[in-house]
Amino acid sequence: MYKLVIFDMDGTILDSDLVLVMTWTSLFKEFTPTKTPSLNQIMSFSGPPLVDSLKKTFPDVPVEYSKKRYMEVSHDFYYSYAKSYPGCKEVIEELRKRGIKVAVNTNKTNNHAWMSLDILGFDKLFDSVVSGGDVKSMKPDPEGVYMIMDQLGITDKSEVLYVGDSYFDYATAENAGIDCIISTLPPRKGIRNSGKLTPKYWFNGFEEFFDVLEGTL
Numbered sequence: 001m002y003k004l005v006i007f008d009m010d011g012t013i014l015d016s017d018l019v020l021v022m023t024w025t026s027l028f029k030e031f032t033p034t035k036t037p038s039l040n041q042i043m044s045f046s047g048p049p050l051v052d053s054l055k056k057t058f059p060d061v062p063v064e065y066s067k068k069r070y071m072e073v074s075h076d077f078y079y080s081y082a083k084s085y086p087g088c089k090e091v092i093e094e095l096r097k098r099g100i101k102v103a104v105n106t107n108k109t110n111n112h113a114w115m116s117l118d119i120l121g122f123d124k125l126f127d128s129v130v131s132g133g134d135v136k137s138m139k140p141d142p143e144g145v146y147m148i149m150d151q152l153g154i155t156d157k158s159e160v161l162y163v164g165d166s167y168f169d170y171a172t173a174e175n176a177g178i179d180c181i182i183s184t185l186p187p188r189k190g191i192r193n194s195g196k197l198t199p200k201y202w203f204n205g206f207e208e209f210f211d212v213l214e215g216t217l
Contacts, residue, residue: 002179002217003159005095006148007126009106010046011165012183013088014116018081020046023074030069031058047168049107049138071112078112084120085185087206092125094210100217101152103128105144105162105172110134128152140168142176161213170197181212 010016024042028035045053054066095102104126106113113131117123128151130144137143145162154160162173165183173180181201184192192202203212210217 002161004101008164008169019077022077047166103148107132107138140171145176
């Protein structure tokens with residue numbers, strides 16, 4: 001029986017795809033105006049640490065400046081376009097009713113993580129929130145998972161479930177030695193057939209979350 005469920009943020013509880021597209025499109029226009037990114041390239045930035053993506057994509061721009069611009073450009077887009085996935089809040093609330101601890105583990109900066117939770121109205125739902133600024137090594141390193149477990153007094157890895165939507169989430173769970181359930185919410189339906197992921201569970205939408213995990217919660 002799981003006693004702790006850890007959620008990834010972007011693509012899992014937070015639908016920020018449009019924010020991602022708008023922000024990165026703006027940065028490409030600013031830093032490399034002769035290059036037009038593909039949608040697949042932009043979507044690949046969901047998951048990895050932001051600084052790593054910025055360094056790789058704009059190697060000639062000082063990363064502190066590109067990070068600063070990312071924060072400035074994305075701010076208004078979050079308030080205009082970020083939203084939760086249907087049924088997500090109800091799942092989290094039901095987990096809490098069942099006495100199961102819930103947490104967030106994200107590579108987002110602390111400010112963006114808490115801003116996102118506030119926008120969603122989720123800021124008081126979680127027992128623990130560990131974001132990129134809280135750890136020395138971000139996902140797929142398991143440090144954040146272990147920090148959450150320590151904060152919430154969970155020592156048995158078999159009692160922990162990780163909920164994510166990407167290879168980074170899958171690898172985080174694998175590295176931590178805990179079970180994982182991967183979302184195939186649009187536009188991530190193809191992830192199930194990628195051949196790269198073999199999580200214990202898959203789910204297509206939060207309306208089937210408890211059915212998929214029947215008997216384990």
